[in-house]
Amino acid sequence: MKTSFLAECFPVLEKELLEDIEKHSTVAYFDVNEHIVEQGKYIKFLPIVLKGNVKVYSHEDAFEFLLYYISSGESCIYSFAHTFNNQPAEFSAIAETNSELLMLPIAKVKQWLNTYPSFGNLILSDYQRHYNDLLQTTKQITCYNLDQRLLDYLRQKCKMEKSNILSISHKTIANDLGTSREVISRVLKKLRTANSVVQIGRKIKVL
Amino acid sequence: MKTSFLAECFPVLEKELLEDIEKHSTVAYFDVNEHIVEQGKYIKFLPIVLKGNVKVYSHEDAFEFLLYYISSGESCIYSFAHTFNNQPAEFSAIAETNSELLMLPIAKVKQWLNTYPSFGNLILSDYQRHYNDLLQTTKQITCYNLDQRLLDYLRQKCKMEKSNILSISHKTIANDLGTSREVISRVLKKLRTANSVVQIGRKIKVL
DNA sequence: CCTGTAAAGTGACTAATGTTACAGTTTTTA
DNA sequence: TAAAAACTGTAACATTAGTCACTTTACAGG
16 A cells, blocks of 8 residues: 555555655654654654645754745655754644654665665655755745735635635744734734735635 | 765765765856856756855845845755756856855756655755845845844855955945945945944955 | 045935824723 | 733834835946
8 A cells, every 4th residue: 555655656666666755754643743753853764745735844952934835745764864864853844734654774775765866866856855945935034024924825725625714823824934913913904905915704715 | 086075064964865966966166157047038947056155136126135145065956947847047147256166957856866765854944044144134134234244244255255254345235235335435434434344445344 | 646536434414113192982891 | 791911903104125216336448
């Protein structure tokens, strides 16, 4: 079952490799808000998102901000800077929804990288994706003000949740965007008067 | 000569690969401020910085901001998102000093990735480095105000130039930090009164 | 050693965001 | 179901950064 999902997700990988992956890795389940990676700790596995959505964020002092999301549909392999250098993680990752991850042991990953070029290519192309996601996030932060960023954030959420009605607290949004709850409250009001969103009870409907 | 430099820079690569690299790639020289990569254009080579410093930056609309530097001493391979997907570059790179770069043709790079695991590992570890540089930059932008960011920027420059006296225009700094000249002028004054820098004529001495 | 030009300095104003303080509202749970 | 806890709204103010208009300064080339 794992193999068939993997084969579907990564058609480029050889059958032999897929079997080896299945043999040596484990599936882990994470509940909503459960940590998959904690900034400052050491990573022993290379996680692959099989099901669910994973939020990747970082913090510096008390500041916290969203880097990007990883969904099973789009990108299956999780970014893993420092995995190989044996340095602590520079970011955290938590399950945004209940998630299912395949955990590849680092030692094996190193071995596969040296045996299967297809595996290396996969990892590399995935790194590119995350690099680019991060770049886009950085552009957002530097080039746009909160109004725009909040709207983009909400739209991204909608896409992920496949719904234009979001149940999310202002506090959570504030954390993700690196600002304070009051500010989100204020900016949401602005978006409301601009007819970009409406609030239904405590939910936000994105138009 | 190229091979010996490469061998020195990348001790992990096999002799055979080094020779192949030398055979199929060319050395290019870039003058100060000359473009190596232009955002929006297509990349046909994977550049490796042999000598000099390269500045990587990005822009969105009229906004421009520094991502990170690549120096020959630290990181030899240049980041190359989208090199393989045949998509336009998401950023620009210009020579910060007169630079010497080794240009590997993409077709060959793909081939090497599939033949030499050591090459793949090298590229991958380099990607990690750039990913991390970008992450640090993002942290700077979100978590610190201009005073701190400017000071860090100047200190980084000092390290690169191996001197604590910098000849750099306020306009250039402003571009790198994504702000305006007047603001840099104002913040520099603040740093001056805080005894973090002194100005000598039109140069900046970092204390 | 002038002098034109580019760079730097500055004051005044505006815009955006952060902060504080508190009131009102929903949701949870004991 | 009442009290507690968590969430939301908002006003007032502080801080930071962006913009405009203008002056002053440095310095390279004649």
